[in-house]
Amino acid sequence: MSLRRIIKLATGQDINTCHTCYDCDISLTGEMDIPLGSLVQLALLNDEEALHSRTLWSDSVLEASCGACKRGLDLHAVMIALREESLRRTNTET
Numbered sequence: 757m758s759l760r761r762i763i764k765l766a767t768g769q770d771i772n773t774c775h776t777c778y779d780c781d782i783s784l785t786g787e788m789d790i791p792l793g794s795l796v797q798l799a800l801l802n803d804e805e806a807l808h809s810r811t812l813w814s815d816s817v818l819e820a821s822c823g824a825c826k827r828g829l830d831l832h833a834v835m836i837a838l839r840e841e842s843l844r845r846t847n848t849e850t
C-alpha cells in the first residue's frame with residue numbers, strides 16, 4: 757500500500773492536497789535533514805526515505821508541526837502515521 761494511502765486511512769487526509777508551497781518550513785536546522793514540505797512530497801512519491809528521515813523522528817519537529825501547514829494539512833497527524841508505518845515495517849522485517 758502506498759504511503760499516501762496509509763496516511764489517508766490513518767488520518768483521513770490526502771497529502772495530494774499539498775501545494776509544495778513550503779510555507780510549513782520551520783527553523784529547527786539541527787533537528788532536520790529535510791524540510792517538512794519535502795517530507796510530505798517524499799511520502800507522496802512513496803519514497804521510503806520519508807520513513808527514515810531525521811525530520812520525521814525529531815520530537816521537536818513533531819511538536820512544531822502542529823499548525824505548521826498553512827493549507828490545512830495536519831502535519832502532526834501525518835508524521836505520527838509515517839512513524840507508525842516505519843515501526844510496522846521494521847517489525848515486519850525482523
Ligand code: SF4
Nearest residue numbers: 774775778780793825
Ligand atoms: S505548507 Fe502545507 S501545502 Fe505547503 S508545502 Fe507545507 S504541507 Fe504542503
